[in-house]
Amino acid sequence: xxxxxxxxxxxxxxxxxxxxxxxxxxxxxxxxxxxxxxxxxxxxxxxxxxxxxxxxxxxxxxxxxxxxxxxxxxxxxxxxxxxxxxxxxxxxxxxxxxxxxxxxxxxxxxxxxxxxxxxxxxxxxxxxxxxxxxxxxxxxxxxxxxxxxxxxxxxxxxxxxxxxxxxxxxxxxxxxxxxxxxxxxxxxxxxxxxxxxxxxxxxxxxxxxxxxxxxxxxxxxxxxxxxxxxxxxxxxxxxxxxxxxxxxxxxxxxxxxxxxxxxxxxxxxxxxxxxxxxxxxxxxxxxxxxxxxxxxxxxxxxxxxxxxxxxxxxxxxxxxxxxxxxxxxxxxxxxxxxxxxxxxxxxxxxxxxxxxxxxxxxxxxxxxxxxxxxxxxxxxxxxxxxxxxxxxxxxxxxxxxxxxxxxxxxxxxxxxxxxxxxxxxxxxxxxxxxxxxxxxxxxxxxxxxxxxxxxxxxxxxxxxxxxxxxxxxxxxxxxxxxxxxxxxxxxxxxxxxxxxxxxxxxxxxxxxxxx
Amino acid sequence: xxxxxxxxxxxxxxxxxxxxxxxxxxxxxxxxxxxxxxxxxxxxxxxxxxxxxxxxxxxxxxxxxxxxxxxxxxxxxxxxxxxxxxxxxxxxxxxxxxxxxxxxxxxxxxxxxxxxxxxxxxxxxxxxxxxxxxxxxxxxxxxxxxxxxxxxxxxxxxxxxxxxxxxxxxxxxxxxxxxxxxxxxxxxxxxxxxxxxxxxxxxxxxxxxxxxxxxxxxxxxxxxxxxxxxxxxxxxxxxxxxxxxxxxxxxx
Numbered sequence: 224x225x226x227x228x229x230x231x232x233x234x235x236x237x238x239x240x241x242x243x244x245x246x247x248x249x250x251x252x253x254x255x256x257x258x259x260x261x262x263x264x265x266x267x268x269x270x271x272x273x274x275x276x277x278x279x280x281x282x283x284x285x286x287x288x289x290x291x292x293x294x295x296x297x298x299x300x301x302x303x304x305x306x307x308x309x310x311x312x313x314x315x316x317x318x319x320x321x322x323x324x325x326x327x328x329x330x331x332x333x334x335x336x337x338x339x340x341x342x343x344x345x346x347x348x349x350x351x352x353x354x355x356x357x358x359x360x361x362x363x364x365x366x367x368x369x370x371x372x373x374x375x376x377x378x379x380x381x382x383x384x385x386x387x388x389x390x391x392x393x394x395x396x397x398x399x400x401x402x403x404x405x406x407x408x409x410x411x412x413x414x415x416x417x418x419x420x421x422x423x424x425x426x427x428x429x430x431x432x433x434x435x436x437x438x439x440x441x442x443x444x445x446x447x448x449x450x451x452x453x454x455x456x457x458x459x460x461x462x463x464x465x466x467x468x469x470x471x472x473x474x475x476x477x478x479x480x481x482x483x484x485x486x487x488x489x490x491x492x493x494x495x496x497x498x499x500x501x502x503x504x505x506x507x508x509x510x511x512x513x514x515x516x517x518x519x520x521x522x523x524x525x526x527x528x529x530x531x532x533x534x535x536x537x538x539x540x541x542x543x544x545x546x547x548x549x550x551x552x553x554x555x556x557x558x559x560x561x562x563x564x565x566x567x568x569x570x571x572x573x574x575x576x577x578x579x580x581x582x583x584x585x586x587x588x589x590x591x592x593x594x595x596x597x598x599x600x601x602x603x604x605x606x607x608x609x610x611x612x613x614x615x616x617x618x619x620x621x622x623x624x625x626x627x628x629x630x631x632x633x634x635x636x637x638x639x640x641x642x643x644x645x646x647x648x649x650x651x652x653x654x655x656x657x658x659x660x661x662x663x664x665x666x667x668x669x670x671x672x673x674x675x676x677x678x679x680x681x682x683x684x685x686x687x688x689x690x691x692x693x694x695x696x697x698x699x700x701x702x703x704x705x706x707x708x709x710x711x712x713x714x715x716x717x718x719x720x721x722x723x724x725x726x727x728x729x730x731x732x733x734x735x736x737x738x
Numbered sequence: 739x740x741x742x743x744x745x746x747x748x749x750x751x752x753x754x755x756x757x758x759x760x761x762x763x764x765x766x767x768x769x770x771x772x773x774x775x776x777x778x779x780x781x782x783x784x785x786x787x788x789x790x791x792x793x794x795x796x797x798x799x800x801x802x803x804x805x806x807x808x809x810x811x812x813x814x815x816x817x818x819x820x821x822x823x824x825x826x827x828x829x830x831x832x833x834x835x836x837x838x839x840x841x842x843x844x845x846x847x848x849x850x851x852x853x854x855x856x857x858x859x860x861x862x863x864x865x866x867x868x869x870x871x872x873x874x875x876x877x878x879x880x881x882x883x884x885x886x887x888x889x890x891x892x893x894x895x896x897x898x899x900x901x902x903x904x905x906x907x908x909x910x911x912x913x914x915x916x917x918x919x920x921x922x923x924x925x926x927x928x929x930x931x932x933x934x935x936x937x938x939x940x941x942x943x944x945x946x947x948x949x950x951x952x953x954x955x956x957x958x959x960x961x962x963x964x965x966x967x968x969x970x971x972x973x974x975x976x977x978x979x980x981x982x983x984x985x986x987x988x989x990x
Contacts, residue, residue, distance in 0.1 A: 685789065686826045690880075693786050693822075694840040694896060695814035695847070704839055708830030708879065 271530060272731070274500030277365040281389065281471050282343045287336045290314060293443050296341050300412050300446075305423060313432035313442030320436045326570050326599040327628040327660055331504055333541065338506055340444045342389035342471035362393050369497060371466045382462040382493070385410055387478065389471045390446030397461060407452040408463055411479050414450035421452055425483055429512035429549045429576070437508045437543045437570075445479035445510065453488040453519070462718055464493035467507075469529070469540065475506035482512070484519040486552060491522040493721055496565070498530040502538045504567060505530075509544045517552025517579060522560070524717050525573075526725050529565035531732075534623075536595025539567025546573035547603075550582035550611075558585035559602065560716040562725045564732040567596060572630065574603035577611035577639075584613040587713040589725075591706075591732050592625030592657070601631035601662075606672070609640040618710050619650040621657035622733055628660040635672040642672040650680040651709055653702070653733065703730030739764050739935055740805075740904055745796035747784045753794070754780040756960035762904070764933045769946055769971055771939075772957035773979050778939045779823060781957070782906045785937075786820045787813055800904070814840075815847035819902030821893040823909045823939075828880040833892070836880045837862065837899050844900060865898035869925040887918035894925045901929075905936040911945040923948030943975040956982050 284295060293314045297307040322333070344362060358373065366373050366386050373386055373394045383397035385408065392410030401408050407418060414422050432442035449465040469476050484490055498505060507529065515521050523546075532539025542565075548557040559573040575584035586602040604613035613633070621627040633644045650659035661678050683705060691701035707714065707726050714722050714729075740762040747755040754777045762768055770778050784791045785798065787810035798805040800816060808816065828836065841861075842852040853861070862876060869891040881889050890910055897905060907926070911919055923945055926936075938949055946954075946968065954970040955962045956979065964970065964982050974982075 684826070687828050689788055689810065690822065690826045690828070691836075691840075692810035693814055693820050694836070694900065695811050695843045696836075696839045697809075697811050697843060700839060700843070704831055704836065705828060708828055711830035 271500060273369060273497035273528065274530060275368070276499040277344070277361055277388075277470050279344045279359055279361040279365075279470070283339045283471055283474060284341045286339045286473065288338070288340060288444070292340055296444055296446065299341060299343075300415070302415055303419060306415060309427065309432070310443050313439050314444075316433055317436065317439035317443055320439055322436050327626060327630075327662070328568055328570065328597045328599050330541075330568060333504075333506060335440075337473070339471075339474045340390075340477070341446060342474040343391045344388050344470060345391050345393060358394055362388065365468065365470070366393070366466070369466065369468065371495075381460075382464055383408055385449040385463075385465045386468070387447050387449075387465060388468045389474055389476060392447045392449075395449075401459070401461065404457050404460070405454040406457060406459055407450065409450055411445075411448045411450045411481060414481070418450070418452070421483065422450065422481065425481055425512065425514055427512075429514060429547050430510050430545050434545060438510055438545045441477050441479060441508050441510045441545070445477045448478040448480040448509070448511075449482075450480070451482040451484075451490060451492065453484045453490045455485045456487045457485075458488065459490040462491050462493055464495065467494070467496040469498035469505055469507065472501060473503070475508065478507070478509035478511075480509070480511040482521060482523070483514045484516060484521045486516045486519055488516070488519045489521075491718060492524070493718060494523070494525045495528070496526075497528050498540050498565075500530050500533070500538065504532075504538060505540045507540050507542050507544070507566075509546075511544070511546040511573075513548035513557060515548060515550045515552065515555040515557050515579075515582075518554050519552060520556040521548065522558045523548070523573070524721060525559075525561040525563070526717075526721060526728065527561065527563045527565050527569070528728060531565045531594070531596050532567040534594045536567070539596070540565065542566035542569045542571060544569075544571040546571065547576065548574070548584070549576045550579050550584060552579040552582070554581040554583075555579045556583045558587070558716070560587040560713060561589070561600075562710075562713070562717070562728065563588070563590040563598060563600060564728050566598075569596075569598040569600050571600045572602055574605070575613060576605045576607065577613065577642075578607045579611075580608040581610040582608065583611070585716075586613075586615045586617070587716045588617045589620065589710040589713045589729070590618070590627055590629075591620045591729060592622065592627045593732055594623040594625060596623075596625045598626070599628040599630055601629045603632040604634070604644055606633075606635040606639040606642040606644070608638065609642070611639055611642045613644045615644070615646040615648070616712055617646075617648040618713055619648070619659050620653065620706055620709070620729075620733070621650065621659050622653035624654075624656045626658045626660070628662060630662040630664075632664040632666070633674055633676075634666040635669050635674065637668040639669050640671050642669060644672075644674045646674075646676045648676075648678045649709075650678075651706065652680065652682045653706075700730075702733055706730070706733055739801055741797075741799040743797045745781075745784065745798060746794045747780060748792050748794055749780060749790055754960055755784065757796070758960070758962060760955070760962065762935050762937070764903075764935055766953065767936045767938060767949055767951040769938045769940060769949075769951040769954040770957060771941065771954060771971065771974055776957040777960040778957050779908055780960075782820055782908045782937065782939060785813075785906065786810060786818060811843065812847075814900070814902075815844050817903035819897050819900060819905045821890070821897065821905065821907045821910045823912065825881045825889045825893055827882045827884075829882050831880050833876045833878060833880055834859075834862065837896065840896070841899055861899065866895060868898050868928050869894045870921050871895050886913040887915065890914055890922055891918065891925070894922050894929075898925070898929050903934055905934065907936060907938045907940075907945075909939055909941070911940055911942055919944060920948070943971055946971050958983065
């Protein structure tokens with residue numbers, strides 16, 4: 224087994240503090256014809272469809288973060304001692320760390336003592352819901368409204384869902400059906416109770432709590448998220464998905480997801496997220512760990528639509544996430560696909576450690592920023608073994624006054640004979656006040672490796688827009704069409720139902736942004 | 739159906755059109771000839787409402803409505819179609835999605851429900867054949883990787899889908915070999931109804947042999963300096979434009 228601590232996975236530390244200006248493709252400040260600016264002003268109000276709140280009795284612990292808070296969370300979840308120890312070690316480490324500042328982000332000051340670290344909307348039922356009948360109808364309604372019915376007969380065909388609100392998993396569908404094939408799909412809290420040996424073996428094995436500031440924080444206070452185990456040789460017959468919803472005010476969400484795909488197994492996993500509109504920033508600091516054994520394959524897709532803040536940049540979710548997969552076995556495969564349209568700030572680098580010989584990793588990303596949103600997102604591909612291959616396709620789309628950065632690291636270790644990487648990073652600018660930046664880092668220690676990087680920056684072309692309009696397609700629809708075309712390489716990697724949603728989301732996020 | 743009066747227009751602050759007068763009745767084909775820079779493409783761009791062009795004087799009525807007050811997409815819905823000189827590529831947007839968006843936008847404007855997928859695909863298959871456009875093109879991105887000839891055929895195909903009443907063909911013949919020209923021109927003729935009018939911008943007689951214009955206009959320095967029948971195009975083919983420049987203005 225690879226100890227990830229040894230390979231310097233410290234996201235916060237390995238990024239050079241000085242930005243490589245030569246690699247930075249900044250393209251801002253060009254003037255657009257007056258007519259289009261007027262158009263933008265008239266329609267720039269973007270609507271966020273999921274901004275409602277749910278009125279449900281929620282048990283929220285007192286604000287603030289001390290060792291007692293950590294103990295309280297662990298106690299509420301009835302955790303074994305080893306897990307409390309894990310949390311406490313993480314907490315003590317976190318206390319010694321500073322929040323990283325290397326992102327191309329203007330981060331508001333986060334007062335970690337002003338946040339509540341645990342909010343349970345199911346608290347009314349003391350023991351937690353055992354069947355659907357016991358779930359608070361308000362919660363059922365909420366997920367219905369989000370398009371995530373919790374009744375199995377109403378579910379999207381072929382998709383099992385773990386629905387998480389604030390700190391607690393409300394319901395996981397199709398558990399029994401999946402269990403028939405030995406597949407474990409449940410909330411991580413339940414996994415700790417029912418499969419402690421598996422959780423203990425893998426928790427923190429890909430993202431150690433020392434990884435970075437936010438990883439340490441999450442490891443100390445994480446609440447719910449999903450646990451997936453696919454046994455040897457099993458092809459998971461359904462799409463597994465987790466829907467994250469932040470509801471309670473003044474709380475943070477600290478999702479923790481762990482996916483283990485054993486030898487020759489396969490799973491496709493989807494993640495979606497939304498939050499109510501609030502004037503204050505809300506903190507979401509998550510960890511996702513994935514372990515892929517020999518010849519196994521994991522596809523992980525995210526459609527991130529956290530509340531982005533209003534058009535003046537008030538409120539919105541701070542999305543500070545560490546996601547990493549360990550391709551442990553020979554010829555294993557992992558593919559990250561993300562469509563990032565929400566959040567006031569996104570700080571997120573779903574990464575792959577290619578430790579198994581011949582393993583293959585992919586990262587496909589569309590990141591859309593509008594108004595005052597800021598995104599600093601990308602990936603790390605760490606090639607440790609021979610014949611490993613990775614592909615990075617990143618599409619940034621910036622509008623309004625937003626800042627959109629791609630940050631990526633390709634590292635090839637000395638032993639990674641014949642490793643290959645191909646990276647392509649494109650930026651599309653929809654306004655003259657936004658910024659697009661590319662920060663590629665490469666560290667190649669093996670002379671037989673082939674590492675390619677391509678980057679382009681373009682503005683949405685007036686001729687393309689006009690061509691659409693001449694055919695009768697209104698300007699706003701034309702922007703959606705062109706942007707979806709631009710992002711197609713990534714969108715077509717998403718499972719079908721998700722792809723349709725993502726397409727709509729891209730169009731909505733960019734309503735009235737040409738200027 | 740189209741009434742252009744004293745039309746002046748600028749691009750980048752420079753006046754290109756200096757008083758165009760032109761009336762086109764239903765079913766008429768008008769050829770527009772003239773040297774490069776005379777204002778032919780400017781006229782077509784102004785008519786379809788390209789944002790880079792500014793109208794400084796004059797009026798244009800289309801079926802009695804003020805064309806210049808409409809947005810480009812409204813003009814399209816009213817029946818105006820431009821076959822672009824250089825059709826632009828839109829990567830990642832399939833012809834199917836593009837045409838579906840266009841056709842359904844028009845249907846919405848007309849108060850009709852969108853066409854369902856089956857009916858739409860059937861229509862696409864039918865109309866494609868008119869310009870002998872390969873079925874595979876329907877799944878490719880708009881104009882991406884199309885040859886020059888394919889792009890022009892694709893323009894006429896879109897015309898077939900949208901059924902405009904007033905077509906502007908801006909050098910649709912340029913870059914076409916003899917066979918492609920025949921396919922494009924015959925395709926256009928098949929689509930024509932007795933009500934369909936057209937402005938045909940061209941440098942060559944070849945296209946006009948197929949389209950048989952009712953009138954031929956010569957544009958020079960942003961004005962129409964000479965108007966005649968089909969024989970004028972023949973004369974230009976033989977003599978060029980220089981003899982027109984030397985004519986006394988009274989003969990215009």
